[in-house]
Amino acid sequence: MPLTKEEYQRIYSLVDAQEDLEVYAGKMRLPRGVLEAVLTLKIIRRVKGSYHHLEKRSGELLQMWESGRSIADIARAVGFPPVLVARFLLSAMGFSRRKVKKLALGLESSGNPRLDAELLEAQRADFVFSREAHEKQRLRGMLGEEITREWLESKGAVFTSEDCMDRSHKTPDFLVSGLRVLGMPVAWVESKAVFADEEEHRLYMKKQLTHYLRCFGPGVVVYWYGYVDSLLGRSSELIILDYTFFSHPRIEVLLNGSIKGAEDGR
Helix, strand or coil, X not given: CCECHHHHXXXXXXXXXXXXXXXXXXXXXXXXXXXXXXXHHHHHHHHXXXXXXXXXXXXXXXXXXXXXXXXXXXXXXXXXXXXXXXXXXXHHCCCCHHHHHHHHCCCCCCCCHHHHHHHHHHHHHCCCCCHHHHHHHHHHHXXXXXXXXXXXXXXXXXXXXXXXXXXXXXXXXXXXXXXXXXXXXXXXXXXXXXXXXXXXXXXXXXXXXXXXXXXXXXXXXXXXXXXXXXXXXXXXCXXXXXHHHCCCXXXXXXXXXXXXXXXXXX
């Protein structure tokens, strides 16, 4: 079931750090993954709003680091993800753009033991922009698509997945025939391992979903980690679903489990 706008706004305001996830998941009786998806959305928007302002302060951040403060400490002080703070610092140190990317992701050594140790610490502390976080999100997306594929098979639908389509055009994850969802015939299904509020849904409508509706007809978008109920009824040709619609043994892994463990043990 979708969240009401009031429920969503309460989560958005209360959950402000990774430590809050377990606490409020229990209090609100929601899967941890739903709260994590909302927090990720919140952090990304915070970054978008202040990225360029903080980038202009790179010299000041470097002075803080040279005075002995760690990258993690500076990140806490300015309220910004540690991996991105590390990138600002590395740029201010004079590293090339390519080198900054490699160092910030922990793929190369800077030659400075203190810096290398703090870059590793930043990777461990950042659950949105670290290399591990990017990999986990990729695996969440893959798992969502796998569950969708198995659901389509269980329904006897004929479908073509995106990897078999013409990549020169925008295509949904699955083009389908012979499928009715909530009583409506649908021609496509798109899987999104995110939570969608009004702003997020508007973005996906602009980037993808409106095109799919125009080119292929009625369809389904699955926001695996939930959505706000104000999205319902906006289009008579678009069905919006979340994890509560499906019954699958791996949904619990998607919502609360170790994604890496799930994939490794498959």
